[in-house]
Amino acid sequence: MTQDLNALTEAEFRIVVRKFLADNYPENLRNPPKRLHWRDNQVWYHTLARTGWLCPGWPVEHGGMGLSAARQIALTEEFERHGVARTNDHGIVMVGPLLIQYGTQAQRDFFLPKILAGEHIWCQGYSEPGAGSDLAGLRTSAVSDGDHWVVNGQKIWTTLANDANWIFLLVRTDPAAKKQEGISFLLVPMDTPGITVRPIINLELHDEFCEVFFDNVRVPKANTVGEVNKGWTVAKNLLGFERIFLGSPKLSAHALGRLRALADRMGAWDDAAFTDRYTALRLELEDLKSLHATFVDIVRRGEALGPDVSMLKVIQTELFQKITDAMMDIAGENAGLLEPMEGNRELHPSGLFIQARPSTIYGGSNEIQRNILSKNVLGLPG
Amino acid sequence: MSAAASDDANESVRLIRDSAAAIAPPGGDTRRIRALRFQDPGFDRGVWGTMCEMGWPGLLVAEADGGSALGMREYCALAEQLGAGLAPEPLIPASMAARLLSGADLAALLAGRHLVLPAWQERPNSLDTVGDTVIAGGKVTGRKCFVPMAAGADAFVVSGQGGLALVARGAPGLSIALEQTQDGGNFGTLSFADTPCTMLAGDMVAALEPAALATAAYLLGVMDRAFALTLDYLKTRHQFGRPIGSFQALQHRAADLKIQVALTRAGVESAAAAIDAGATGALALAAVSRAKARAADAAMLVTRQAIQLHGGIGYTDEADPGLYLRKAMVLSNLYGSAALHRARYAANAADQDD
Numbered sequence: 253m254t255q256d257l258n259a260l261t262e263a264e265f266r267i268v269v270r271k272f273l274a275d276n277y278p279e280n281l282r283n284p285p286k287r288l289h290w291r292d293n294q295v296w297y298h299t300l301a302r303t304g305w306l307c308p309g310w311p312v313e314h315g316g317m318g319l320s321a322a323r324q325i326a327l328t329e330e331f332e333r334h335g336v337a338r339t340n341d342h343g344i345v346m347v348g349p350l351l352i353q354y355g356t357q358a359q360r361d362f363f364l365p366k367i368l369a370g371e372h373i374w375c376q377g378y379s380e381p382g383a384g385s386d387l388a389g390l391r392t393s394a395v396s397d398g399d400h401w402v403v404n405g406q407k408i409w410t411t412l413a414n415d416a417n418w419i420f421l422l423v424r425t426d427p428a429a430k431k432q433e434g435i436s437f438l439l440v441p442m443d444t445p446g447i448t449v450r451p452i453i454n455l456e457l458h459d460e461f462c463e464v465f466f467d468n469v470r471v472p473k474a475n476t477v478g479e480v481n482k483g484w485t486v487a488k489n490l491l492g493f494e495r496i497f498l499g500s501p502k503l504s505a506h507a508l509g510r511l512r513a514l515a516d517r518m519g520a521w522d523d524a525a526f527t528d529r530y531t532a533l534r535l536e537l538e539d540l541k542s543l544h545a546t547f548v549d550i551v552r553r554g555e556a557l558g559p560d561v562s563m564l565k566v567i568q569t570e571l572f573q574k575i576t577d578a579m580m581d582i583a584g585e586n587a588g589l590l591e592p593m594e595g596n597r598e599l600h601p602s603g604l605f606i607q608a609r610p611s612t613i614y615g616g617s618n619e620i621q622r623n624i625l626s627k628n629v630l631g632l633p634g
Numbered sequence: 635m636s637a638a639a640s641d642d643a644n645e646s647v648r649l650i651r652d653s654a655a656a657i658a659p660p661g662g663d664t665r666r667i668r669a670l671r672f673q674d675p676g677f678d679r680g681v682w683g684t685m686c687e688m689g690w691p692g693l694l695v696a697e698a699d700g701g702s703a704l705g706m707r708e709y710c711a712l713a714e715q716l717g718a719g720l721a722p723e724p725l726i727p728a729s730m731a732a733r734l735l736s737g738a739d740l741a742a743l744l745a746g747r748h749l750v751l752p753a754w755q756e757r758p759n760s761l762d763t764v765g766d767t768v769i770a771g772g773k774v775t776g777r778k779c780f781v782p783m784a785a786g787a788d789a790f791v792v793s794g795q796g797g798l799a800l801v802a803r804g805a806p807g808l809s810i811a812l813e814q815t816q817d818g819g820n821f822g823t824l825s826f827a828d829t830p831c832t833m834l835a836g837d838m839v840a841a842l843e844p845a846a847l848a849t850a851a852y853l854l855g856v857m858d859r860a861f862a863l864t865l866d867y868l869k870t871r872h873q874f875g876r877p878i879g880s881f882q883a884l885q886h887r888a889a890d891l892k893i894q895v896a897l898t899r900a901g902v903e904s905a906a907a908a909i910d911a912g913a914t915g916a917l918a919l920a921a922v923s924r925a926k927a928r929a930a931d932a933a934m935l936v937t938r939q940a941i942q943l944h945g946g947i948g949y950t951d952e953a954d955p956g957l958y959l960r961k962a963m964v965l966s967n968l969y970g971s972a973a974l975h976r977a978r979y980a981a982n983a984a985d986q987d988d
């Protein structure tokens with residue numbers, strides 16, 4: 253980056269972002285109806301990588317843009333307005349920040365450049381069939397064998413594992429220890445012998461998540477992040493990043509734009525009840541943006557996120573759902589269509605409604621977030 | 635209703651439920667439903683034939699016209715059962731058409747030889763059956779949309795300015811555009827340009843009422859079954875070393891959903907009983923609207939929560955909760971959305987001071 257973007261005024265910054273998108277974003281990738289696979293979004297990933305725009309939140313010394321919280325939010329809004337598709341971003345959003353904080357120098361030197369170059373595409377192997385909300389109940393095991401771990405077990409709901417060439421894993425390294433205390437955090441290449449990926453079709457009728465099976469998979473011990481048996485602490489810190497990401501107003505802002513377009517098309521603005529409902533949703537989005545900005549600032553100051561970040565995830569995901577519920581209510585019979593209305597990708601109430609469903613399930617379900625809020629923030633007994 | 639008449643009705647409702655269960659086994663296997671999804675015509679013509687042999691499309695039709703002259707209670711019981719089994723066969727629209735046909739046309743529909751579906755709607759969120767379509771001089775010109783399962787129809791009953799008409803599927807000037815629906819069925823958009831037709835005498839507006847109420851009943855079956863699946867899951871899925879149904883947050887959620895199912899059942903059954911007892915006019919409109927408004931909202935709520943409470947597996951296509959959600963997405967706004975029926979209720983219900 254030749255320009256110091258943080259030095260611009262917000263208005264100037266937005267003009268730069270808009271010009272960047274107009275010059276660089278592939279027209280055919282605007283507003284894709286479903287999440288794109290790597291084969292379709294890699295062009296854009298590589299463009300971001302080449303131009304230095306891939307990692308807005310990473311510090312400059314690690315190859316990021318080092319943008320302030322306010323700038324990151326403005327950037328997200330402009331990307332949103334342009335209909336920019338999500339990339340395979342686990343490396344950018346999770347692995348990078350994690351290694352910057354907890355990785356060894358060798359791990360940073362090896363992995364960060366590969367993420368920045370689009371060579372390593374990551375997926376997240378936490379959940380198992382028997383360990384979802386109760387993540388610490390995981391059973392995938394790693395047994396020591398010289399300078400390797402031998403991993404056996406199964407992960408499930410692994411988003412875009414079918415695109416990834418690396419997976420970050422939680423595994424049990426001490427079966428005798430208390431639940432949280434025998435877990436380690438490993439980085440594993442997906443082409444290691446013994447790994448099998450089976451895609452699962454989701455409610456969008458899309459192969460977006462997968463099962464991943466491990467059969468005597470050998471992983472170098474150097475690929476452990478943090479101390480052995482302390483993986484739970486590492487993972488918990490990553491959950492903070494995940495929650496702030498999932499609490500980003502992006503999805504709700506996108507959905508509200510779609511609700512507006514649909515309301516125009518359906519002539520819903522004449523209905524006072526709808527206008528009031530819309531305005532309530534809009535205000536909630538503005539409040540969410542303000543709250544989100546305060547959490548992003550905590551991260552930028554390098555301070556630890558508290559359990560109260562769970563609020564963001566709850567508000568964002570439920571707002572997203574409320575907006576899509578409103579879409580279904582005004583769409584009339586169109587609410588039942590499989591494809592977008594009139595072939596217009598921006599008018600697809602049923603598609604967005606289905607896309608909004610899992611947001612209250614993944615990243616720690618909203619029930620679990622409320623448990624965290626009531627116990628760890630409010631200090632209620634139990 | 636006298637005690638004896640009410641016993642008769644209870645007995646015929648039981649018989650209807652039993653015979654429906656043979657075709658749409660409650661809690662049964664969804665393999666049949668899955669195999670028919672996103673295929674043409676979206677339902678099984680063989681099963682439709684069986685439904686006709688059972689006399690279902692003629693349930694409300696007078697005996698003299700070849701029907702069984704049963705009431706709304708029986709019809710709603712049947713629709714509920716089919717909803718619980720997610721049966722895609724177009725019983726509700728075909729029964730609506732049966733009320734608009736007579737003579738040989740009606741006989742062919744009831745016998746399952748000729749599937750006739752109503753085409754009345756021109757814009758979303760509306761119960762207007764006339765619109766801009768013109769029927770005159772033996773020709774229809776206009777456009778009708780959201781015709782459920784149009785892919786399988788042999789003919790359409792069309793309403794418009796100038797009355798009601800029957801149009802054969804292959805009639806000149808008729809073009810049909812099909813769109814797939816979330817549940818694996820389809821909606822047809824029909825464009826008529828000087829399309830030859832034969833005039834009919836029926837009343838499309840009146841025929842909408844049983845269809846709207848039966849749709850509420852079908853949605854009751856959908857939500858009841860989705861709730862049952864979810865309740866089972868709460869008892870069997872373990873996390874943190876306990877069944878997830880032991881967590882109080884989920885216990886309260888389940889109790890709230892049960893309340894919605896119970897309210898829907900009460901609304902549907904009371905509307906059916908009122909109509910069977912002779913309610914007409916504003917009273918009948920208000921009863922149907924109350925049932926449909928509740929059923930639409932409750933079906934969406936219960937099926938959404940079925941996904942949520944199943945966690946990750948709920949978001950897969952291979953698990954059944956999604957089938958119920960998709961059915962609710964298609965049916966909730968059909969024959970009037972919750973908001974439309976609330977407005978219609980407000981316009982037709984008796985004054986609260988009375």
Ligand SMILES: Cc1cc2nc3c(=O)[nH]c(=O)nc-3n(C[C@H](O)[C@H](O)[C@H](O)COP(=O)(O)OP(=O)(O)OC[C@H]3O[C@@H](n4cnc5c(N)ncnc54)[C@H](O)[C@@H]3O)c2cc1C
Nearest residue numbers: 376378379384385409411610614617619881942943945946
């Ligand atoms: C679209 C999608 C993408 C995902 N991507 C990934 C991924 O990339 N990597 C990965 O590792 N995982 C991923 N997940 C998995 C996700 O993290 C889990 O689905 C989630 O943690 C819930 O676990 P579960 O599915 O086993 O549901 P369960 O834990 O069985 O929960 C079922 C229901 O019970 C509730 N519940 C459970 N415990 C409690 C409690 N104590 N109190 C109150 N309610 C409770 C839950 O909230 C939920 O409603 C993804 C999931 C989805 C849907």
